[in-house]
Amino acid sequence: MEKNISKKVMIFAVLLGLLCSLILCVQRYHIEERSKTIEQALDYDAVVRMARSDGYDNETMFKMVREAGITSFTMYDTTLNKLAQRGDISIITNLMARLYYPQLHIQDYSYDYYVIGKPKAEKDLYFDEVVSDLGIRLHPRNVANLSNGEYRIAGIRGIMPEIGEVNLGILSADVNYVAAHGFFAVLRPTNYGEPTSAEVQHFFARMDKMQHVSGMMFVGKDVLGYHHDVNKMRPLLAYTAQQMKQRTCPFYMIEATGQLQYDPQAGMYELAALLDHRTVRAYAMSKEELEKIAPGEATMRYYISDLERNVRFNLYPLYKKPLQGQNLTETNLSYISNVSKKLQQRGYHLGRASVMPAYYPTRLLLAIAALGACSGFLWLLNLLLPLSERVNRRLLPLAAAIGVAGSLAVHGAWFLQLLALVCAVSAPVIAILLVVKQLKQYSCQEVHTYKKIICIGIISLTVAVLFSLVGGIYIAGMLGNIRFFMEFDFYRGVKVTFILPLLLVMWGYLRVFPLHGYRLSTWQETKKLCQYVLNVPIRMQTLGIIGVLVIGAYIFLGRSGHTAGVPVPGFEVAMRRFLESVMYARPREKEFLIGYPAFFLMVTAIYRQWPSLFQFFMVVGATIGLGSMVETFAHIRTPFLMSLLRGVDGWFVGVFIGVAVVIVLALLHQGKIWIGKRVDDGT
Numbered sequence: 258m259e260k261n262i263s264k265k266v267m268i269f270a271v272l273l274g275l276l277c278s279l280i281l282c283v284q285r286y287h288i289e290e291r292s293k294t295i296e297q298a299l300d301y302d303a304v305v306r307m308a309r310s311d312g313y314d315n316e317t318m319f320k321m322v323r324e325a326g327i328t329s330f331t332m333y334d335t336t337l338n339k340l341a342q343r344g345d346i347s348i349i350t351n352l353m354a355r356l357y358y359p360q361l362h363i364q365d366y367s368y369d370y371y372v373i374g375k376p377k378a379e380k381d382l383y384f385d386e387v388v389s390d391l392g393i394r395l396h397p398r399n400v401a402n403l404s405n406g407e408y409r410i411a412g413i414r415g416i417m418p419e420i421g422e423v424n425l426g427i428l429s430a431d432v433n434y435v436a437a438h439g440f441f442a443v444l445r446p447t448n449y450g451e452p453t454s455a456e457v458q459h460f461f462a463r464m465d466k467m468q469h470v471s472g473m474m475f476v477g478k479d480v481l482g483y484h485h486d487v488n489k490m491r492p493l494l495a496y497t498a499q500q501m502k503q504r505t506c507p508f509y510m511i512e513a514t515g516q517l518q519y520d521p522q523a524g525m526y527e528l529a530a531l532l533d534h535r536t537v538r539a540y541a542m543s544k545e546e547l548e549k550i551a552p553g554e555a556t557m558r559y560y561i562s563d564l565e566r567n568v569r570f571n572l573y574p575l576y577k578k579p580l581q582g583q584n585l586t587e588t589n590l591s592y593i594s595n596v597s598k599k600l601q602q603r604g605y606h607l608g609r610a611s612v613m614p615a616y617y618p619t620r621l622l623l624a625i626a627a628l629g630a631c632s633g634f635l636w637l638l639n640l641l642l643p644l645s646e647r648v649n650r651r652l653l654p655l656a657a658a659i660g661v662a663g664s665l666a667v668h669g670a671w672f673l674q675l676l677a678l679v680c681a682v683s684a685p686v687i688a689i690l691l692v693v694k695q696l697k698q699y700s701c702q703e704v705h706t707y708k709k710i711i712c713i714g715i716i717s718l719t720v721a722v723l724f725s726l727v728g729g730i731y732i733a734g735m736l737g738n739i740r741f742f743m744e745f746d747f748y749r750g751v752k753v754t755f756i757l758p759l760l761l762v763m764w765g766y767l768r769v770f771p772l773h774g775y776r777l778s779t780w781q782e783t784k785k786l787c788q789y790v791l792n793v794p795i796r797m798q799t800l801g802i803i804g805v806l807v808i809g810a811y812i813f814l815g816r817s818g819h820t821a822g823v824p825v826p827g828f829e830v831a832m833r834r835f836l837e838s839v840m841y842a843r844p845r846e847k848e849f850l851i852g853y854p855a856f857f858l859m860v861t862a863i864y865r866q867w868p869s870l871f872q873f874f875m876v877v878g879a880t881i882g883l884g885s886m887v888e889t890f891a892h893i894r895t896p897f898l899m900s901l902l903r904g905v906d907g908w909f910v911g912v913f914i915g916v917a918v919v920i921v922l923a924l925l926h927q928g929k930i931w932i933g934k935r936v937d938d939g940t
Contacts, residue, residue: 263649274629281734296610301330326597329441334424368412382430390425429466436469474509483524498531539570552592627660670746684728685883707923729890741893748891844907852882853911
């Protein structure tokens, strides 16, 4: 009776923490629902070249990309070569200036090259900014404005082709031209070689002339203002952040190839912190990757990225070859248009990218949730290694103190990550051990038909999933803050989350239920079980089974976590795309293909008194599905509602497959009986 009191306190603490976690999840849901505007962009120069090659003028091009769902263009630093190719300036050598262009009336022939703008009688949108940037990039002594009453002329010293490729900044005229046609501009500047405060100030002074700038996405190995000297870098990055804040210009960060965090750029995380994490997650597939896949697959990759990973900026690459029956412009805009349609059908809007607010959970709610998480771990300890009432009374206050004090006092993400790991491990283990205990208690009371086994399996799986869902809600609530949303912090120990529950379930199961007559309840029993396992004869079929298990473990672990891992075969990709098309959220294969069918086989094995070794393996297999469902919520970049419905979809498909497996077993059983009768009758 006394022991029940401590258990009731643990359960009460878990339920109280669950309530607070649910409140945190609701708050998180509302934030995610208010951040559903997707910005879609193309490289401006690349689109202009493509459209002109296909015979479209700029006005027609703007109309076509707008209809496809493009809202923005990325604007890069220009160069003398780009401007010369476009016809906006001319570059002539010293010799050409002296021999062929005396009408320019150049007064100083000491320069290697001359940049010629439009005559003074015509409006020139580029010359002044080009000369200004040349002076900064090449040093003022190598650049001079030699304009006279008739012509715009600048002299430069240097050698080709190097000076032709020097970055000259983003030209305000190009940005304003795009803005005048109703598009946003995303600035993609390259950092200066050894940046100074004057150079960074020059960039933002130029930016003040630009209209409809939605964000900034840096090019190269570092962000604007980064300097290898830390003492110089700090004030430069602080100034960059200050100027971006003043202009409400968020930092667009390109998602890494492995989908974890971002493509590395020196100074990026320091700048994001100075911006109070006013950032946007961007997905930009490489041109090389695009060429390997069909337009339909490209469509799904962008669509799924937006749905599942808080991507709010799509930067589209362009195919190099057209599809049959289409020109190149139509080929590229077709797959982009399909992404736009799918997003809008799902309730997303197209426009300037949503920027998530700097949200952090209420400290009081977080503290109570942490208390519940620690109490849940104590509950798990009692299932694995029953503790006396005296010990529990001492551990309960300690668990409460650790949870509350840690959540309030510890800065950084490590404590929350530890609590999330505790929940991810505890929830599926508690769920499977409690359900198996109940199944074992009632399995011997009567003979159960396969029909009843199916009903029991559905109810038991539902209960186990709900128990496990508690852990997922804890994780989603406690880790729900801007640093996890945008993956500056992320859940670590994914592989541990998959392995440790299996080991704990093995221990918890064998401590209570015998395997070939042996349990782990005492040291002597454990020793005997180990001796039995070591004395099992090794046969070819045993080696075959071990080989299958090793391959399964390799795939199981290799497909878990944030690394590239085991590649996904083509048929599986096709199955995923089908499920993504017909369901709100594609369920995880570990759940509906492994865990939940194993759960139904576990129920069948228990109620039909199948060998204990088979029961044991099915219990372990069932744990895989429950653990995977909980771990889904650890991907905080995925919206909470999608994680929740992914779990529901996994349960639904898993029940369908599990029932089908039991039906097949029932048919095989009936077929065996029928054949046996025919043999007995001699027919």
